[in-house]
Structure formats: structure tokens, C-alpha cells
Amino acid sequence: MNKKAWLIAALSLQLVSVYSVAAATSGSQVQTATISVDGKAAALQKQAVLHQQKTYVLAQDAASILKAKWTLQGQTGQMKVGNHTIAYQLDSGAVTVDGKAVQGGEAALLRGKDVYVPLRWLVEQAGQKIAWNPEKRAVEIVSSGQNDSFVLVDEKQLTEAEQEFVESVKGKQGIHQQGDLYVIARGQSPHPGYGLQVTKVQQSWEQLLVYVKLTEPVPGMMYPQVITYPYLTAKVKLPPYNTIVFIDADTNKPLFEGTQSNQ
Incomplete structure (x- = not known):
């Protein structure tokens, strides 16, 4: 194989790799807005993702924000928030809360090997408040512990x-x-x-x-x-x-x- 043919083959493999990741997250892009909890910026392992006009965060980051526990076994991811367990079936896209399907449940998103979860829906399931601040370009979350003050x-x-x-x-x-x-x-x-x-x-x-x-x-x-x-x-x-x-x-x-x- 000559040098030119080798470069074309290598480039093709790179494109296939990029396409494989993007295919699972079609229409998504890196979210540049900040996320704050009770007025303080959240420390994220990876930047949030904007997908179909919804903000998704790395599952581990969501667990940190909500003081929850995230586990992943095979194609099933579980987020334990307080007394509730939210389960994501990564292969089928099904979502359950305490073992029951819920209306409007939003599926998780895959980016390579990382699992991202829908931030607004998850926060609301945890009984907390979330709002978009257009002036600060920030997603602001108010934890339930701040409500009865x-x-x-x-x-x-x-x-x-x-x-x-x-x-x-x-x-x-x-x-x-x-x-x-x-x-x-x-x-x-x-x-x-x-x-x-x-x-x-x-x-x-x-x-x-x-x-x-x-x-x-x-x-x-x-x-x-x-x-x-x-x-x-x-x-x-x-x-x-x-x-x-x-x-x-x-x-x-x-x-x-x-x-x-x-x-």
C-alpha cells in the first residue's frame, strides 16, 4: 500500500469512529452554559450536552448534584435519589421510577462509553427546582433542603x-x-x-x-x-x-x- 492510499485508509477509519459516536447522539452539542446549585457553580467532570434543546449531564455529575448514587451494570443504569430509584435501559431507552414506567420519562443519552441523563427531568423527579437564567446563561437548581427556610x-x-x-x-x-x-x-x-x-x-x-x-x-x-x-x-x-x-x-x-x- 502506497503512502497516499494508507493516509486515505487511516482517515476513513477516523471518520467511521467519529460517526459511530455521533450516531448515538445525533443533534447534540457541548453545552456552554453553567450549572449552579443553590447559587454555587457545580463542579462537573465533563461539560454538559445540549440535545434536542434539553440539557444532559454525565450521570456521575448528576449524582453529585443531587447527592444521589449512580450505578451501571451492563445495559442498566440506576440513579438512587432519596427513597426512589430511577432506572435507565440503555439498549431500549425505557425509563422506570421505582420499577414502574412513568409518563414523560426521558431516556439517557450515550456519548461513547459515557452515559448522560436529562437534567431537568431528573431534578424534578428528585423534588427539586430548576430554571434557566437567560441573563447569566445558567441552569439554576434549588435543592429541596432550601425550601422550608x-x-x-x-x-x-x-x-x-x-x-x-x-x-x-x-x-x-x-x-x-x-x-x-x-x-x-x-x-x-x-x-x-x-x-x-x-x-x-x-x-x-x-x-x-x-x-x-x-x-x-x-x-x-x-x-x-x-x-x-x-x-x-x-x-x-x-x-x-x-x-x-x-x-x-x-x-x-x-x-x-x-x-x-x-x-
Whole structure:
């Protein structure tokens, strides 16, 4: 074989090798966007892949992001997230959750010997939140541990500056905020029989919903006739791009609707 023929043969073998890998990932390309978890950039072994407008990550990277366990045996890959097991059949493309087929289950993707899994679908199966930030060109994930972060606090535990803020707003009906400190103030009441009670905290899509009940005097009970200003103090560290909404537990409408808030 002359030199020219040898070069053509070698080039042909390289093209066949490239085609074999690409055939399994037709239409995929390297994802240049970053991936963050609770505001921190995720450390990835390999870059994510954009396939059919969906972000796929190396299975081992997905396990690290979700604090899960990934195992691969033959043509079956398993991702154990909390109490759930998500299984990927690499030869057939079938996907099951806890041994049952699920509607909308998204198959894994092969790139050579590496297995990539669909990030959004997997994150949602794990009960976490994921969103695309176009300004930062980032895929942002909020872990489930960040959801229930609303905590009522004793005013005595606050700093002197925070206590001064509470003192300045507790008599004004509304929701008052200073940093991660919130003061829920009912306003002037004729006696101590009136109050406030947080009944439920619920994480919705990019929103933390706090349900507050306006408690009423107990029928037949005698109260000292002294003006009071019922209020609650709480702290909450919201995940990136999340907002907090206070809702009247009895009406399911915004708390103190129609009044001035966020002083």
C-alpha cells in the first residue's frame, strides 16, 4: 500500500469512529452554559450536552448534584435519589421510577462509553427546582433542603439594629422587610385577644407561600381593655430568583390586601 492510499485508509477509519459516536447522539452539542446549585457553580467532570434543546449531564455529575448514587451494570443504569430509584435501559431507552414506567420519562443519552441523563427531568423527579437564567446563561437548581427556610424567631435573638427595625414598624399593619428579617404586623387592636398565627409554609414554583391566620378573641373570655399591636418576626433565606408571598389562611388572598406593605 502506497503512502497516499494508507493516509486515505487511516482517515476513513477516523471518520467511521467519529460517526459511530455521533450516531448515538445525533443533534447534540457541548453545552456552554453553567450549572449552579443553590447559587454555587457545580463542579462537573465533563461539560454538559445540549440535545434536542434539553440539557444532559454525565450521570456521575448528576449524582453529585443531587447527592444521589449512580450505578451501571451492563445495559442498566440506576440513579438512587432519596427513597426512589430511577432506572435507565440503555439498549431500549425505557425509563422506570421505582420499577414502574412513568409518563414523560426521558431516556439517557450515550456519548461513547459515557452515559448522560436529562437534567431537568431528573431534578424534578428528585423534588427539586430548576430554571434557566437567560441573563447569566445558567441552569439554576434549588435543592429541596432550601425550601422550608421560613423560621419564626424570638425578638430577643435579633441584633440591636434588627430590634430597632422591629420597634419602628410593629405598629404599622403590613409585611415589613429588612434583609432576611420579616415583620408581620396586624396593626392596632383593642385588646390582646387578637393575634397572628403562621399555619403553613409551602414551596411553589419560585415562590415561598406563607399562610397566616388572623386569630380572633375566644368567645366568653374576658380580656384587659388595652390597645395592642400583634406582630410576628421571622427570618427566611430565599433561594436565588425566588420570592415570598404572605397569604391570609382564611381567604387565600394576599395578607392585608389593599394595605401598604414592604416598608
